[in-house]
Amino acid sequence: MEAVLLRxxxxxxxxxxxxxxxxxxxxxxxxxxxxxxxxxxxxVTDSELRGRGxxxxxxxxxxxxxxxxxxxxxxxxxxxxxSEPGTFKDREIIEHxxxxxxxxxxxxxxxxxxxxxxxxxxxxxxxxxxxxxxxIEEARRAGFLGKNVLGSGFDLDVWVHRGAGAYIxxxxxxxxxxxxxxxxxPRLKPPFPAVVGAFGKPTVVNNVETLACVPHIMTRGxxxxxxxxxxxxxxxxxxxxxxxxxxxxxxxxxxxxTFREIIxxxxxxxxxxxxxxxxxxxxxSAPIMTAAEVDVQADFDAxxxxxxxLGSGGVIVLDETVDMVEAAANVAHFYAHESCGQCxxxxxxxxxxxxxxxxxxxxxxxxxxxxTLLRICRFSSSGMTICPLGDAYALPISSMVNKFREEFxxxxxxxxxxxxxxxxxxxxxxxxxxxxx
Amino acid sequence: xxxxxxxGRTVEVAAGTNLIEAARAAGIEIPFFCYHPYLTVxxxxxxxxxxxxxxxxxxxxxxTPAAEGMVVKSETSERAREARExxxxxxxxNHPLDCPVCDQAGECLLQDHSMEEQRATFTTHMTETRRxxxxxxxxxxxxxxxxxxxxxxxCSRCIRFTQEISETSALTYKSRGNSxxxxxxxxxxxxxxxxxxxADVCPVGALTIRGFRFRKRAWKLRSTPSICPGCSIGCNxxxxxxERVVYRFSPRENPGVNATWLCxxxxxxxxxxxxxxxxxxxxxxxxxxxxxxxxEVLSALSTELKAARSLRVVASxxxxxxxxxxxxxxxxxxxxxxxxxPVFPGEPRRMKNGKRECLTSTDAHxxxxxxxxxxxxxxxxxxxxxxxxxxxxxxxxxDPSAHPSLASEEALQALGRGPLVAFARxxxxxxxxxxxxxxxxxxxxxxxTFVSSxxxxxxxxxxxxxxxTVHRTATGAMSPTCPTIASPWGPPGEARPLWVVLSSLVRExxxxxLDLSSPADVFALMARTEESFAGLDWEELGGxxxxxxxxxxxxxx
Numbered sequence: 001m002e003a004v005l006l007r008x009x010x011x012x013x014x015x016x017x018x019x020x021x022x023x024x025x026x027x028x029x030x031x032x033x034x035x036x037x038x039x040x041x042x043x044v045t046d047s048e049l050r051g052r053g054x055x056x057x058x059x060x061x062x063x064x065x066x067x068x069x070x071x072x073x074x075x076x077x078x079x080x081x082x083s084e085p086g087t088f089k090d091r092e093i094i095e096h097x098x099x100x101x102x103x104x105x106x107x108x109x110x111x112x113x114x115x116x117x118x119x120x121x122x123x124x125x126x127x128x129x130x131x132x133x134x135x136i137e138e139a140r141r142a143g144f145l146g147k148n149v150l151g152s153g154f155d156l157d158v159w160v161h162r163g164a165g166a167y168i169x170x171x172x173x174x175x176x177x178x179x180x181x182x183x184x185x186p187r188l189k190p191p192f193p194a195v196v197g198a199f200g201k202p203t204v205v206n207n208v209e210t211l212a213c214v215p216h217i218m219t220r221g222x223x224x225x226x227x228x229x230x231x232x233x234x235x236x237x238x239x240x241x242x243x244x245x246x247x248x249x250x251x252x253x254x255x256x257x258t259f260r261e262i263i264x265x266x267x268x269x270x271x272x273x274x275x276x277x278x279x280x281x282x283x284x285s286a287p288i289m290t291a292a293e294v295d296v297q298a299d300f301d302a303x304x305x306x307x308x309x310l311g312s313g314g315v316i317v318l319d320e321t322v323d324m325v326e327a328a329a330n331v332a333h334f335y336a337h338e339s340c341g342q343c344x345x346x347x348x349x350x351x352x353x354x355x356x357x358x359x360x361x362x363x364x365x366x367x368x369x370x371x372t373l374l375r376i377c378r379f380s381s382s383g384m385t386i387c388p389l390g391d392a393y394a395l396p397i398s399s400m401v402n403k404f405r406e407e408f409x410x411x412x413x414x415x416x417x418x419x420x421x422x423x424x425x426x427x428x429x430x431x432x433x434x435x436x437x
Numbered sequence: 438x439x440x441x442x443x444x445g446r447t448v449e450v451a452a453g454t455n456l457i458e459a460a461r462a463a464g465i466e467i468p469f470f471c472y473h474p475y476l477t478v479x480x481x482x483x484x485x486x487x488x489x490x491x492x493x494x495x496x497x498x499x500x501t502p503a504a505e506g507m508v509v510k511s512e513t514s515e516r517a518r519e520a521r522e523x524x525x526x527x528x529x530x531n532h533p534l535d536c537p538v539c540d541q542a543g544e545c546l547l548q549d550h551s552m553e554e555q556r557a558t559f560t561t562h563m564t565e566t567r568r569x570x571x572x573x574x575x576x577x578x579x580x581x582x583x584x585x586x587x588x589x590x591x592c593s594r595c596i597r598f599t600q601e602i603s604e605t606s607a608l609t610y611k612s613r614g615n616s617x618x619x620x621x622x623x624x625x626x627x628x629x630x631x632x633x634x635x636a637d638v639c640p641v642g643a644l645t646i647r648g649f650r651f652r653k654r655a656w657k658l659r660s661t662p663s664i665c666p667g668c669s670i671g672c673n674x675x676x677x678x679x680e681r682v683v684y685r686f687s688p689r690e691n692p693g694v695n696a697t698w699l700c701x702x703x704x705x706x707x708x709x710x711x712x713x714x715x716x717x718x719x720x721x722x723x724x725x726x727x728x729x730x731x732x733e734v735l736s737a738l739s740t741e742l743k744a745a746r747s748l749r750v751v752a753s754x755x756x757x758x759x760x761x762x763x764x765x766x767x768x769x770x771x772x773x774x775x776x777x778x779p780v781f782p783g784e785p786r787r788m789k790n791g792k793r794e795c796l797t798s799t800d801a802h803x804x805x806x807x808x809x810x811x812x813x814x815x816x817x818x819x820x821x822x823x824x825x826x827x828x829x830x831x832x833x834x835x836d837p838s839a840h841p842s843l844a845s846e847e848a849l850q851a852l853g854r855g856p857l858v859a860f861a862r863x864x865x866x867x868x869x870x871x872x873x874x875x876x877x878x879x880x881x882x883x884x885x886t887f888v889s890s891x892x893x894x895x896x897x898x899x900x901x902x903x904x905x906t907v908h909r910t911a912t913g914a915m916s917p918t919c920p921t922i923a924s925p926w927g928p929p930g931e932a933r934p935l936w937v938v939l940s941s942l943v944r945e946x947x948x949x950x951l952d953l954s955s956p957a958d959v960f961a962l963m964a965r966t967e968e969s970f971a972g973l974d975w976e977e978l979g980g981x982x983x984x985x986x987x988x989x990x991x992x993x994x
Binding site: 336340351352356359 | 479500
C-alpha cells in the first residue's frame with residue numbers, strides 16, 4: 001500500500017512547510033474553505049473515517065453532533081496525549097509531518113465552526129510540542145491560520161497545550177478538565193463534549209491520526225478513502241508494533257489486514273525464531289489475544305467480534321518466554337498508578353489487582369486469587385465507572401486470567417504461604433511510676 | 438411532571454428530579470455516599486446503581502433524571518444488588534473497621550449501608566494489606582476539624598462543599614489513584630467560616646469536629662428542632678442533647694434559610710447553652726443577695742412593680758416573640774412603662790440557602806425582626822445608655838446579654854442609681870447591682886418563635902425542662918437513662934423561662950386578658966390581635982418536640 005499518513009517519512013526536511021506544500025499540502029484546506037462546512041462534514045462522513053484514538057467512533061457523526069445554532073465559541077481539540085502503553089503512532093506523524101495534522105485541525109475546525117483549536121499534547125512530548133509550535137508559526141506566516149484565512153473570512157487560532165503527565169488526560173473529558181486548568185478527572189456523561197465541552201462550550205475532540213486523515217479525504221475524495229480497507233473499516237491505519245518481534249516500529253497498513261501479516265510479514269516474525277504466545281491488539285487496554293487468534297483481521301469490527309478491540313493499534317507481541325502472571329502484574333501496575341482516584345471500583349480495584357498479582361509473582365499465590373481477580377475485574381468494567389479506565393484495566397487482566405488460566409493455577413500449586421510479619425513485642429518494663437501498684 | 442415506576446411503585450415527580458429523590462418520594466431508599474442534595478452531582482461512589490429497563494448497563498441513580506415511563510429496578514434487581522455489594526466490598530477493602538473507636542459510628546453512612554445492603558452471608562475477598570496514610574490518622578487540619586484519612590471513602594463531598602458553598606476551595610485532592618487523599622489547599626490551615634459543615638457532610642469518620650469528638654455517642658443524643666441564636670439569619674438547627682446536657686448543634690434542613698448548613702460561630706454556641714450561673718431567685722437584703730422562693734418573688738415583685746414611680750424595661754432581641762409580646766403588654770400597656778430593645782450589629786454573618794443565594798445577617802440577635810414587628814423601639818448602645826440614664830424609678834432588665842453596652846461603666850453607673858430587677862443566666866455585672874436577680878434557663882429549655890431576617894416566623898421547641906423541674910417522659914416516669922452519670926433533674930436550680938415568669942406575674946396582678954398558660958396560647962392571641970402575625974398557626978410553624986434527627990439528617994449529612 002502506498003504511504004499516505006507516513007508519506008513524509010524519509011523525505012529530507014519533511015517538517016518544513018515548503019516540503020509539505022511541494023507534496024500538495026494545504027490543498028485540502030483550500031478546497032474545504034471553498035465548500036460549505038456541512039459539505040465538509042458530509043465528505044468525512046462518506047469516507048467512513050472512524051476515530052483512531054481507540055473507540056473507533058465515526059468522525060463525521062461526531063462532528064455533526066455539535067449544535068448548529070449554538071451562540072458563542074466552539075472548540076476543536078486535537079488529542080495528542082498518546083499515553084496508551086505500546087502506542088507511538090501520533091508521535092511518528094508529528095515527527096515527520098506536523099503540517100498534515102495542522103491541516104487536518106484547520107479543516108475540522110472549519111467543519112464544526114470552531115475559531116480556536118487546541119492541541120493537547122502529552123507533557124513528556126517536549127520535542128514534539130516544539131515541532132508543532134514551529135509548524136503552527138510557519139502555517140500562520142503562510143496565511144493558513146490566523147485572521148481571515150486565505151481571504152475566506154474564517155479566523156482560526158491553534159494553540160499547543162502541554163499536559164502534566166497523566167494517562168487519564170487522554171480520556172476526552174479528563175482532557176477537557178486538564179485543559180481548563182483543573183485536576184484531570186473524567187466528567188460524567190451526558191452531557192457529551194459535543195454539547196458541553198471545553199469551558200462549557202461545544203467541543204470536538206479528535207485524535208492526531210484521525211485529523212491527519214482528513215486532508216487526504218479532502219484532496220482525494222471520500223471514495224478513494226473508502227476504497228482502502230474493508231467495508232465500515234476504511235482507510236489506512238498506523239500500527240505501532242512493539243515487543244518480541246524482529247522489526248518493531250510504526251507500520252501504515254490498510255484496516256482489515258490480519259495480525260499474522262503484521263507480525264510475520266511486516267515485522268519479520270518473532271525475535272529469535274521463537275513462538276508467538278499472545279499479543280495485545282490495541283495497547284494494554286485491549287483484551288489480550290492468543291497465538292490461535294492471529295488470523296483475526298486488524299480492524300474495529302473484526303476485533304470487536306473476537307472479543308477484544310483494535311484500540312489505538314498498538315500491537316504488543318509476547319513470545320513464549322513471557323510469564324502471563326508477570327505480564328498481568330505489569331499491566332496492573334500501570335493502571336493502579338494511572339487510575340485518577342475518582343470513582344470507587346477503579347480506584348480500589350486497580351490497586352487491589354496489583355496487590356494480588358504482585359503477591360502471585362512473589363510466589364505466595366492463594367487458591368482463591370484467580371477468582372478474586374475475575375470478580376474485581378467484573379465489577380470494575382461495563383459501566384461501573386465514570387470513564388473507560390475501569391474497563392481498560394479490567395478487560396485485559398480478566399482476559400489474561402481466562403485465556404491463560406493454567407499459568408495462574410500453576411502459581412497456586414507452587415506457592416508458599418506469605419511469611420507472617422513479626423509484630424514488635426513490647427518489652428515488659430515492670431510497674432510504671434505513677435500508675436499505682 | 439414525569440411519571441415513572443421504581444420497584445413496582447409508580448410515582449410522579451417534578452421534571453429534572455434524579456432517581457434517588459424520585460425513589461425517596463416513592464418510599465424506596467437508594468443508598469448513596471457522594472450524592473448530596475445541595476451539592477453538584479459527581480456520581481463517583483457508584484453505590485447508587487440501578488437497573489433501567491431498556492438500558493444494557495446499570496446506571497447511577499444520582500446522575501439519571503427521572504423520565505416519563507421509565508421503569509427502574511433498585512432492590513428488585515439482582516444485577517444492581519450485586520453491583521452495590523461489589524462497591525461496598527471495594528469501599529470496605531481499604532476502610533479501617535474501627536467503628537468501635539470511631540466517633541462517627543452511629544451516624545455513618547458506610548456503617549449503615551454495610552449493615553443494610555450486604556447479605557449476611559457476604560464475606561470480603563480482600564486479603565491484602567490495607568492501604569494506610571501514616572501521619573494522617575488524626576490530623577488537626579483547622580481549628581475545628583480533625584482528619585483521619587484512613588477512613589476516607591473519597592466521596593469528595595467536603596471538597597465540593599468548600600468549592601460551592603463556603604467558596605473557599607480550602608480542601609482539595611492530592612496525589613492520584615489509590616493514594617488520593619484529602620488535604621487543605623496549599624497545606625494552609627482549614628480556617629473556613631463553615632468548616633464544621635465539611636465534617637457534617639463527611640459520610641464517614643474521616644472528618645470529625647474536634648469539640649464534639651469522644652464526648653457522646655451519636656445514638657445517645659436526642660435532637661430537638663430549634664433555631665440558631667447566633668444572628669438574625671435564623672438558621673434551623675437541631676439541639677442535640679443527652680440527659681439535659683447540650684452537646685452540639687447540627688443543621689436542620691430548610692431550603693429557604695440554611696439548606697443544610699450552619700456556620701462555625703453558630704455551631705459552637707451549643708456549649709454556651711449549658712452555662713447556668715444563677716440557680717435560684719435572689720433578693721438583695723441589706724446589700725447581700727439572699728435566696729428566695731418563686732412564690733415570694735412573684736407576690737413581692739408584683740406589688741413593687743405596681744407601686745413603682747416609673748418603669749423602664751430593657752427587653753432583648755434574643756427573646757422570643759411571645760416573651761416580647763407579654764413584656765410589651767404587661768410592662769408597656771398595663772404598667773405604663775417604657776420598653777426598648779437594644780440591637781447590637783455584631784459581626785456580619787453569611788449563609789447560603791438551598792438555591793445558593795447568599796443571606797446576610799443584619800445584627801447579632803435571633804429575633805430583632807420580631808421585636809420590630811411587635812412595634813418595640815430599638816436602640817443602639819449609646820441610645821441604651823441614654824435610656825438608662827433617664828430612669829427615675831425602677832429598671833427591669835429582661836436579658837443582660839441583650840447588648841454589650843449593658844456591661845459598660847456608664848450603663849452600670851446609671852443602673853446603680855435606682856431599684857433594679859434583672860433576669861439572668863450567664864455571669865454578668867448587673868447581678869451585683871440587682872435588687873431582684875431572677876434566673877432564666879437557656880434556649881434549650883425555652884419554647885417560642887423567632888422571626889428570621891428573611892421574614893419567616895420559625896418555632897423552636899424545648900429540648901428539656903428547665904433546671905429543677907421534674908422531667909417526665911411520655912410514659913409518665915422520670916427519665917434517668919443512666920442515673921449514675923447525670924442527675925435526672927439535670928443541672929441544679931430553679932431557673933424558669935421568662936414567659937413563665939411573665940405570665941405568673943400577669944396572674945399575680947390579675948390581668949385577665951393575658952392569663953395564658955403556654956407560648957402556644959400567647960401566639961394564638963398574637964395571631965388574633967397583632968397585624969404582623971395575623972393568620973399564622975402555631976402548629977403549622979413546625980418544631981415538633983422530638984424528631985428522629987439521625988434519619989432526618991442522614992439524607993443530607
